[in-house]
Amino acid sequence: MKYCLGVDVGGTTVKLGLFEDNGTVLDKWEIVTNTKNEGKAILPDISATIFSKLVEHKIKKEDVIGIGMGVPAPVTAEGTVNGSANLGWKYKEVKREMEELSGFKVNVGNDANVAALGEMWKGGGAGEKNMVMVTLGTGVGGGLISNGHIVAGNNGAGGEIGHICVNYEETDICGCGNKGCLEQYASATGIVRLAKKKLEKEVRSTKLIKDTVTAKDVFDCVKEGDVVAIEIAEEFGAYLGYALANICALMDPTVIVIGGGVSKAGEIILTFIKNAFEERVFFANSNVRFALAALGNDAGIYGAAKLILED
Numbered sequence: 001m002k003y004c005l006g007v008d009v010g011g012t013t014v015k016l017g018l019f020e021d022n023g024t025v026l027d028k029w030e031i032v033t034n035t036k037n038e039g040k041a042i043l044p045d046i047s048a049t050i051f052s053k054l055v056e057h058k059i060k061k062e063d064v065i066g067i068g069m070g071v072p073a074p075v076t077a078e079g080t081v082n083g084s085a086n087l088g089w090k091y092k093e094v095k096r097e098m099e100e101l102s103g104f105k106v107n108v109g110n111d112a113n114v115a116a117l118g119e120m121w122k123g124g125g126a127g128e129k130n131m132v133m134v135t136l137g138t139g140v141g142g143g144l145i146s147n148g149h150i151v152a153g154n155n156g157a158g159g160e161i162g163h164i165c166v167n168y169e170e171t172d173i174c175g176c177g178n179k180g181c182l183e184q185y186a187s188a189t190g191i192v193r194l195a196k197k198k199l200e201k202e203v204r205s206t207k208l209i210k211d212t213v214t215a216k217d218v219f220d221c222v223k224e225g226d227v228v229a230i231e232i233a234e235e236f237g238a239y240l241g242y243a244l245a246n247i248c249a250l251m252d253p254t255v256i257v258i259g260g261g262v263s264k265a266g267e268i269i270l271t272f273i274k275n276a277f278e279e280r281v282f283f284a285n286s287n288v289r290f291a292l293a294a295l296g297n298d299a300g301i302y303g304a305a306k307l308i309l310e311d
Contacts, residue, residue: 009070233269
């Protein structure tokens, strides 16, 4: 039996998984991400906890295929990161440094892309090879999978779905510095933004409260038939559904997987996205299947494991 490690590096914790080469997870655990001193301790800490776990499971070093890693930043083909604010890294040769520390082969990718690979392998996109994943959280992340492989692009920034321009008339600035990005309308914060703008002028009865409204509130009220909430959800769905129709014209996927905190609203969220998508989709992409992400917080470690297994 051969083994591999899947590592999902986050700004607060590092999630790790020990896998058999058939995809069976043997162990999952977390360590604190030490971001002090420009994150110098992060990779040594990961190496140390991996060796400790291998000893615990009595696994020999020669039986380990390697380590896959997802990190919150664009990653070059050489496994280099040119800055990650969440980790304190500036220029970091992640692949080289981790290989020197561990003695194992290491493959590194952007965390959103790696999570998409995990969902394709063992989650909402299982059984498919061409997939688009959208992660709706504080921002909008994404991952593109073509013929079973991540589309990373020249700078490792492939799949930055949240920064497609969907509103040329927008005057507010997105966190990226541009205006009218999908993230401004389809993220959790974007949905709140849509809700507050609507509630400023709304005279109809609604359970939504402008000063405290959350994305969860919107979809909870949708489930109760709140007309105002439904209209907010329709606006959200239009922005995201139209954007996905455009993406499908480029990627021609078989499945679109929706994940992130907003997706916890359940199947009802897919209804609003699909309705808008179907209005604009190119006819050749009209049979695309929609699915909710299935792996939750484990998508990153599964995808990281697949990253090393597929090489």
